[in-house]
Amino acid sequence: MSELLPVLSYATFFLVFASIFATMALGLNLQWGYTGLFNVGVAGFVAVGAYASALLTTPPDAGPGAVRVVGLGLPIVVGWIGGTAAAGLVAAAVGFAALRLRHDYLAIATFGIAVVIQLVALNAQKLTGGPFGIQFIPKPFDSELDGSLAFNALYLALTLAALACVYAGLQRLAASPWGRVLRAIREDETAAEALGKRAFAFRLQSFAIGGAIMGFGGALYAHFVGYIAPEDFLPILTFQIWTMLIVGGAGSNRGAIVGAAVVWAIWTIAGNGLRELIPPADQARAASLQIVLVGVLLAAMLLWRPNGLLGPRLSRSSPKRPPT
Amino acid sequence: MSTALAIAELEAGYEPGLAIVRGASLEIAAGEIVALLGPNGAGKSTLAKAVAGLVPIFSGSVRLGEKEIAGAQAHLLARAGLGFVPQTENVFAPLTVAENLELAAAVAHVKAKQRLPELYALFPDLAKARRIDAGRLSGGQRQMLAMARALVPNPRVLILDEPSAGLSPKLVEHAFAKLAEIAASGVAVLLVEQNVKAALAIAARGAVLVEGRVHVDAPARDLQVPGVLERLFFPHAEAAAP
């Protein structure tokens, strides 16, 4: 029994992360899979959610050497709602500037916002704690449980419930008239043009909701780990989420979830494997190789299974029927 | 007269398994103008682009003179003597008139110094506009430039996709007179047209494409009889009427 404990603890830990990533991947799937909006700033929206939730729920640093002077000490639920809303607002603002334009301009603009958010996180010390980040973010449940298997298991239940809610919500949205319009806009440029201004509104809504879901994922992350810093929200996170969605199959919510689990497993195994193989002195380098590996995985997927493991048989190359 | 272009049982289309051109056959002799007619969506442009190497060919054969060219790359065809004038966007707008022609000459290894004056003599309007960006030409001038560009390498076959589109009747007359002149110099011309009347006026033969097949291939004067073409374009019209 006692040998089993660390395994179980690790398994729950792994699954909590997988379900948080899956939540973020669902947000991206709404933007990319359903609406065809290309977001290269996923990490930025996740960061906004995480920081906003942390600031709402954590009291400011006290005593000498205090860096961070902002913090409201509100309940965790308020943090989650606030983090989700903040990320949605940022997404709406970026979308407003870039969504009217060519789709690749959105990619560049989202890339830019992620860079700027990273800069703010690093440098606005009074707000974000700078490179040291925010510590002692409150965790749900009893504080005695902290770090134990029971805490992991309880939090896992929480993230799974959250994931289920987001999944169910998105499935319903996709089936609703709103979702059908999104798909029409994505698949048929002329339909989108015919909708004109309304197409822009639909895209903006989809982009903002997707961003909000990513922010929610960030908030879930913050209150599980209890500590966030700028380096948690580097472009590699964006890239991981993208790989999860592509591996699972863009356009499918189930695909996004499966992809998150698969890629997170590959990521973890690759990391452990490389740590075994590479001498301790070169550990930092091992982390680089881990990223290279997943980069190659994404490229290979795009080349040989562009629809992913569970992606719908797809519209991109669907034949245009001659009008009759 | 020798056959310059021979299309036989051609199947072509944009997506595998979805043929738009479905077994079309057509021959054009050197110096001859053949008008390719047909209703909207019949596949005329697709046929022209397939011959020019821009649309995948699934089966059948295309011969340029004696050479089989089905499936050859477009740029090699252009250099081998097949001139193609697309329906729209058929000049390089950011380049000047002279640059458009010089570029075509350079890639085909034709001496621009010799060839351009000949073309300017054929299209005097272009000579006056040679330093102007092609994007700023009038519709008529632009069509002239598109033709001149395709003629730079002295092609044996010239394919034009609706050169009359958007031109005034007077300009159409002018452009088609040029085409007759070009054909008279020995070039085989395939003229895809909606403007049936103008096309048949200069063509030796007319071919009617319906649903990707050449249904009728007849001397132009037989097709000029009122009512004939309507029936050929819409063979199922009576059956489909309620």
Next chain:
Amino acid sequence: MILQIIADGLIVGSTIALGAIGLTMTYSLLRFANFAHGEFIAWGAYLALTFLGFFIALGGGGAMAPLGPFSFGWQLLAALVAGAIATALLALVLDWLLFDRLSAQGSAIVLTIASFGAALALRNFLQFVYGSLPAYYTRELQIAIHIVPRDVGGGLRATPDQLFVLGLALVLVVGLHLFLQRTTAGRAMRAVAHNPALARVTGIDVASVVRWTWILGAILAAVAGTFAGLVGQLRPQIGFDLLLPLFAAAILGGIGSVPGAVIGGLIVGLAESAAVPLIGAEYRAAAAFGVLIAILLVRPQGLFAERAK
């Protein structure tokens, strides 16, 4: 003060401009935003470092004898050339492995995702090979020369290396402009950017034009990276940090326009150096984002869009 800000902006801007030219060319020819372009800059800079070591060893080792007032010797110039060639090869391999295959089967946006993945892989592979500590081409200290005395507009000082960078960038830009305007190869590039199908029926071998565009873009990126390393330091993030300024410059100038990319690069460089006294050096990178958002809101086609559409 003001003169110094302008001069610093122009020096940074010339690096951005060189990078943005390659980006705007591949963007308009291949029709996708290549997030891996920044990594050509980084790899170009580091490959030059490797070749520099090689050439120094070839010259008998020891220290590099500086050329005239500069901090570097002939070895760095040779390394610049060799690094640029190697970077061009890298770009060709990446095109062959990834972009060429993907563009045959998919949409531009799939290419963009792939380029994002390729960028991360290339950057981290670079970090794996070279480590993450800063590196320098030369340890030679440079004395800044007074070009304008202090009582005129706050004065202006620049190191010989900075002037070298500015001068060589100018030569490259003018040369490239003439190449695109006057030579057949250059005109063929503009023709393919404008209309690939028409280019093909005109007899242009589009695949070969695409290859040459990769080569040119990668060479300019490598030069930009070497310049950035020469007037600053080499870090694995050197390309990533330049990516946002590059995109801002390319969009500001109008995608496809080489003069536009140059002017866009200089404007972004000036905006960055002007932003330093206003919002602090740590937010320098945000200036490029400000320029980007402003241009997207006000004039998304850019200042000098070449494609008349």
